[in-house]
Amino acid sequence: MSNYGKVVAFAGGVGGAKLATGLHSILEDGTLSVVVNTADDFTLHGLHISPDVDTVMYNLAGLSDPKQGWGIKGDTNEALKILDIYGGASWFKLGDKDIATHIRRTQRLNEGKNLTEVTSELSSALGIKTTILPMTNNEVATRIITPEGELEFQDYFVARKTLPKVIGVNFHGIENASATKEVLSAIEEASHIIFCPSNPIVSIGPILEVSEIREKLLNPHCTRVAVSPIIGGKALRGPAAEMLKSLNYEMSAVGVAKFLREFIDGFVMDTVDKQLKNQIEKIGLKIKTLPTIMSNLQTKRNLARQTLEFSDSLK
Numbered sequence: 001m002s003n004y005g006k007v008v009a010f011a012g013g014v015g016g017a018k019l020a021t022g023l024h025s026i027l028e029d030g031t032l033s034v035v036v037n038t039a040d041d042f043t044l045h046g047l048h049i050s051p052d053v054d055t056v057m058y059n060l061a062g063l064s065d066p067k068q069g070w071g072i073k074g075d076t077n078e079a080l081k082i083l084d085i086y087g088g089a090s091w092f093k094l095g096d097k098d099i100a101t102h103i104r105r106t107q108r109l110n111e112g113k114n115l116t117e118v119t120s121e122l123s124s125a126l127g128i129k130t131t132i133l134p135m136t137n138n139e140v141a142t143r144i145i146t147p148e149g150e151l152e153f154q155d156y157f158v159a160r161k162t163l164p165k166v167i168g169v170n171f172h173g174i175e176n177a178s179a180t181k182e183v184l185s186a187i188e189e190a191s192h193i194i195f196c197p198s199n200p201i202v203s204i205g206p207i208l209e210v211s212e213i214r215e216k217l218l219n220p221h222c223t224r225v226a227v228s229p230i231i232g233g234k235a236l237r238g239p240a241a242e243m244l245k246s247l248n249y250e251m252s253a254v255g256v257a258k259f260l261r262e263f264i265d266g267f268v269m270d271t272v273d274k275q276l277k278n279q280i281e282k283i284g285l286k287i288k289t290l291p292t293i294m295s296n297l298q299t300k301r302n303l304a305r306q307t308l309e310f311s312d313s314l315k
């Protein structure tokens with residue numbers, strides 16, 4: 001166990017959950033808070049689904065499907081088959097075990113608990129000692145602007161398999177989203193803030209658009225380091241690289257660094273991108289190149305440790 005004081009990590013889903021798992025595994029119990037994007041949340045079959053929160057939660061609980069990185073390992077899709085027979089929507093894959101999470105979350109929300117409280121109940125029940133914090137308790141919904149019009153995020157991401165060209169993104173409701181007291185005090189108490197390698201535009205972007213979170217990050221009292229999700233000009237999975245390009249950022253780690261520039265002090269990128277070092281140093285960031293592909297617990301732990309060491313060295 002390493003002593004880095006309190007640490008806050010910002011995460012979306014699959015990429016974010018990997019580094020969050022590494023941090024969770026090397027830090028002392030109770031010292032890590034993971035602030036998670038909720039702009040992917042939506043309602044389906046009357047159930048409140050929080051895809052990124054669940055991805056982080058299942059990963060930290062050791063329940064996650066190791067191949068996909070999301071969902072519960074060994075889960076089946078029997079409920080979905082019956083729903084399909086009834087004419088219910090079956091395009092969004094909800095596993096049978098996974099459905100229990102959405103049922104319980106929806107029930108507790110209907111009973112008057114907020115999303116932060118419900119997430120705490122669910123993750124404690126799964127034995128997770130790290131604090132998982134939704135970025136806000138208010139409703140925010142990412143909409144993707146494409147040449148054929150605006151698409152709801154899951155429609156773009158899952159139903160349309162990220163194929164439509166992205167002209168812009170819109171986080172519906174973000175101007176009325178307040179940061180929770182839990183997120184604000186976690187940031188205030190942090191000695192390190194780590195941006196996990198999540199999609200900068202649609203996973204980290206919404207968190208930074210919550211105005212009180214943004215203000216806190218712009219007036220830092222601790223070191224802030226991001227890990228690039230773009231390696232060799234490509235995302236390991238998903239549309240992050242193309243999104244950066246269509247929003248006029250470089251389709252490389254440089255684009256990620258520029259997107260996050262005002263919020264970070266240091267930037268970790270993969271060793272394959274070392275030739276980009278000068279370009280990123282020019283915008284005033286400290287750089288560390290490391291192997292950043294996390295394929296098992298050991299590589300998640302290694303990257304977590306080296307990222308914290310780097311952050312510590314910037315103090």
Ligand code: GDP
Nearest residue numbers: 012013014015016197198199203235236240294
């Ligand atoms: P989503 O919400 O499930 O799409 O997940 P995130 O936004 O958290 O993460 C998506 C990003 O994670 C993609 O851009 C990937 O390139 C990145 N990613 C996934 N696995 C890894 C990894 O092992 N290392 C790094 N550096 N990035 C990764």
Ligand code: CA
Nearest residue numbers: 012013040052
């Ligand atoms: Ca997501």
